[in-house]
Amino acid sequence: MIRLARVGARKQPHYRVVVxxxxxxxxxxxxxxxGTYNPRTNPASVELKRDRIEFWTKNGARLSERVEKLLASAPAAETAAA
Structure with a gap:
């Protein structure tokens, strides 16, 4: 499954997108x-390795609801290259 893992201090959330x-x-x-997701910046910063996400989904990994939304809303120009 591809989902968010919370990191960061108390009341300062920062997330990793993990398999x-x-x-x-x-x-x-x-x-x-x-990838990573930081909701505390304005606008929220999202960095995703789309090629690795595509690889894992082709091999059977499912996306969580939140990761699906992040993947749909993050423009391709903002995502990090492999």
Whole structure:
């Protein structure tokens, strides 16, 4: 599954977009980090490795609802290159 893992200090959230087994804990050991999301900037900054996300989805990984929204709303120019 591709979902968000919370990092950062208390009341200062910052998220990593990670590939992780579905039954693992939210911040458990992930397979790969495929991006970041910082909602505290204006506008919120999103960096995604689209080629790696595409690779994992082709191999059976499912996106969480929030990651689907981030992927749809983030313009291709803002995403980080591999």
């Amino acid at each position: 992780i087994e579905k039954d693992r804990a939210r911040n458990g050991r992930s397979v790969e980090v495929v």
